[in-house]
Amino acid sequence: MNQPVKITSSDIVNTLKKDGFSALLTKNGLEENFDYFSFHKHRFDFLLEILKDYFKPGAKFLDIGSFNGYLMLGAKLIGYEASGTDLKEFVEGVKDFSSFYNFNNLPADLSLEPIPYPENSYDLILFSETLEHLNFYPLDLFKEINRVLKPGGLVIITTPNLIRANNVLKMIAGRSINHEIEKTYGPGTHYREYSFKEIKYLCQVSGLTISSHQALNFKYPNLGLMVRIIDLLSVFFPARKRDLFIIAKK
Numbered sequence: 001m002n003q004p005v006k007i008t009s010s011d012i013v014n015t016l017k018k019d020g021f022s023a024l025l026t027k028n029g030l031e032e033n034f035d036y037f038s039f040h041k042h043r044f045d046f047l048l049e050i051l052k053d054y055f056k057p058g059a060k061f062l063d064i065g066s067f068n069g070y071l072m073l074g075a076k077l078i079g080y081e082a083s084g085t086d087l088k089e090f091v092e093g094v095k096d097f098s099s100f101y102n103f104n105n106l107p108a109d110l111s112l113e114p115i116p117y118p119e120n121s122y123d124l125i126l127f128s129e130t131l132e133h134l135n136f137y138p139l140d141l142f143k144e145i146n147r148v149l150k151p152g153g154l155v156i157i158t159t160p161n162l163i164r165a166n167n168v169l170k171m172i173a174g175r176s177i178n179h180e181i182e183k184t185y186g187p188g189t190h191y192r193e194y195s196f197k198e199i200k201y202l203c204q205v206s207g208l209t210i211s212s213h214q215a216l217n218f219k220y221p222n223l224g225l226m227v228r229i230i231d232l233l234s235v236f237f238p239a240r241k242r243d244l245f246i247i248a249k250k
Helices: 009-018 033-039 041-053 070-078 088-093 095-100 139-148 165-172 196-205 225-236
Strands: 060-064 081-086 104-107 122-128 149-160 209-216 243-249
Touching: 009 033, 009 041, 009 070, 033 041, 041 070, 041 122, 041 149, 041 243, 060 070, 070 081, 070 122, 081 088, 088 095, 088 104, 122 139, 139 149, 139 196, 165 225, 196 209, 196 243
Parallel strands: 060 081, 060 122, 081 104, 122 149
Antiparallel strands: 149 243, 209 243
């Protein structure tokens, strides 16, 4: 019987280097991937531990918003059969990587297309730091997540918390909490952030039941002094922490 392997972000980096994909740790024509990887290290380690805890032999994993493929690789190293989907430009950027590791990483514009996999296919779906990048109302996508999940399957969601304390303080100071309007909007933009209540609604209407949720502060490097102070004070206001972590079940 297959047993899950404990994997960290460092294991992913070492595997990429060993297998000749060091270029993915610098750039692949899309973004400075190693900077991204380093910035999100704590979130990756947190999620890899969750994936290990929910692993079962033969489990199938889907990463919605697979981007650079790091978490597909992490899931594979744990023991999952891993797949992904993202915009065509990102999927094409890691085509050799996906082929080498035998990932089925399919392109899709989820504002126009369904998730490109059959119904009742996946034991666990990861939807991490993707919801806020969608420039469309996501209810149909949540229904699609329900469709491709196996009965009893789980979706793990992480996303910035709309009502986090630093957003509240920005509004009190008369500042916008949205992406800067002067900058070009594109795939990396936070078009819309969500509160837990809103995500709960999207899950319920699409037939998913929330089994666990919390607000937390992922440990990102180089946070400003004010954010660090707010993080310390958030122990008294847990609903105002920066990030949402939700597990929902079909």
